[in-house]
Amino acid sequence: MIFHGLKGITCTETAISHIDGDNGQLIYRGYDINYLTKNHTFVEVAYLLWFGELPNQQELNWLTNELKARRVLSDSTKQLIKLLPEDMDMMSVMSTVIASLNTATFNQMTEIEQSMMLTAIMPSIIGYRKSVQKNYVIDEKITEDLNHIEYFLHMLTDKKPEPTHVKALDTYMILTIEHGLNASTFSSRVTASTESDMVAAVTSAIGTMKGPLHGGAPTGVLDLLEEVASSQNSVQLIEQKINSGEKLMGFGHRVYKTTDPRAIALKEKLIDMKGNDEWLDLAMNVEEITIDALNRLKLGRGIYTNVEFYAAAIMKAIDMDPALFTPTFTSSRVVGWTTHVMEQAENNVIFRPQSTYIGKFLTHV
Ligand SMILES: CC(C)(COP(=O)(O)OP(=O)(O)OC[C@H]1O[C@@H](n2cnc3c(N)ncnc32)[C@H](O)[C@@H]1OP(=O)(O)O)[C@@H](O)C(=O)NCCC(=O)NCCS
Incomplete structure (x- = not known):
């Protein structure tokens, strides 16, 4: 029996999210998404996924500051972004930049630190690339006090973020932060299952996310x-x-x-x-x-x-350039990917399905 596209096949257990496809319900770590979008923010939900519980005020302040501190791009990353072909699409820019991160330094960090770093720099990569393409300078004085979503919106639009737009983007990002074993998350877990690193797993996931049947x-x-x-x-x-x-x-x-x-x-x-x-x-x-x-x-x-x-x-x-739709989806889903990479490592079995050979069998004289 062949299950094309692994349709209907269950191949792992997860405590991260539950999708009830018949009744239209989505739960992250026990909480219904409607409860979360009405009562919590993207950063709080990121904390929930990574740590398994919603944060108290002190924990939220800690994560907010960690994300702020980790969003600064290094000079070499900025240089790489400038060197990439002018017409290269943003998803390819993102995967190239993520793949270029120094795994020697990265692998010395805890998995949570790596997850925060990968999440924090996504808006910076998009914003910096945009500023290079459109030839403007990001005013770091304006952006330094902004929280993760305000900063993201500023980087996407180069405008002071309007509160209604911030709330709308926050809602969208909570709703797309995680979704079980979708194609990109599966791809991050497959890479992690070979005991490769988190940078490689996220790079694989970005490539998968780009396709029009998924994030495109x-x-x-x-x-x-x-x-x-x-x-x-x-x-x-x-x-x-x-x-x-x-x-x-x-x-x-x-x-x-x-x-x-x-x-x-x-x-x-x-x-x-x-x-x-x-x-x-x-x-x-x-x-x-x-x-x-x-x-x-x-x-x-x-x-x-x-x-x-x-x-x-x-x-x-919220006046976003359509070319940035998939990069925005990527910037929320990176939280789900990193959470799955950590879960995969807890009880790892390498993914290795089989295929049925339908080619020729040649006889040699
Ligand atoms: C998401 C998606 C890949 C799921 O695919 P799937 O579960 O494998 O479903 P299938 O591709 O096997 O489709 C089953 C049938 O429904 C049809 N179908 C599914 N989605 C369709 C769509 N968006 N438009 C038209 N027909 C569609 C298929 O053509 C197929 O018809 P058939 O039985 O006559 O061959 C598919 O619905 C799709 O391509 N949607 C559009 C892309 C999209 O919006 N992606 C974002 C997902 S969150």
Whole structure:
């Protein structure tokens, strides 16, 4: 029996998160995501994943300061970022920079210190690369007091972060911080299972995250929305796409067989933020048409809206450049990856599935 794409196969135990795909529930270390987004921040949830408990005030202050202290890029990293080809995409920049980190120093740090460092520098890599491309200088006086999410937003947009935008990004980042054995997390665990280091595991994960079927989906959602907005007959357009075998970005999920709870939470956040908004109306309309068409044309496949659909909308609402959508997803998911790498090490068995040979058997004379 062959399980293509390892569909439906359980290959490890985890205490990090639980996905109930039939009932649309996602839990991190015992807490429902809706409780966490309403009552806690991204940094608190990062603490929860790494340490297993939510932080008290003192622990939160400690982590906030650790992230601030570790986000400074070294001169050699800055130099590398400047040297990379001007048209290299941000995900490739991120994986190159992470892969270049000095493992001699890194491996002397504890795994938690490495996790904090990898999480802290993601916004700096993105922001610094952007400043090089657009030829401006980041004012470190303005950024030094900002907390992790404010700093991130500043680095993404080079603007003073608006509180509503900070809250929206924080919500998005909590909702995408962790999600079981998705493709990129699996890839980080496979690398960790060879007893390779955390830098290598995160580098593998970034490469996996880049693909349009995983972290690259939000950019595809924007393209879809723009195409629908300029079409004469949106129902016909969506039907044609489905009939020609195209995968519509922002729909379908390997585990959820109902609406992704993260999509519901993001949609609520957007409605709170935006009220009546032309673009949000377009997104909701495309969602309705697409779900209706998928129900008719892909009957019984259980395809619903996934997190990426409203992720694209929320990132657009905070004026983010679409090229930074996947790097933003990466910057939250790095917390999940590092947590999984630590969990893998606790009870390691190398991942090594098998394949069935379907090639030739040649006889030699
Ligand atoms: C996420 C995803 C890879 C899950 O894939 P999966 O569980 O392996 O499901 P499959 O690819 O086997 O699809 C099952 C059926 O549903 C269809 N389907 C699944 N997602 C679809 C989508 N987004 N649009 C159109 N059809 C879709 C497939 O074409 C297939 O149809 P078939 O049975 O006629 O061949 C897939 O739904 C997808 O590519 N979605 C779009 C990308 C996306 O939004 N990714 C972000 C995920 S959070």
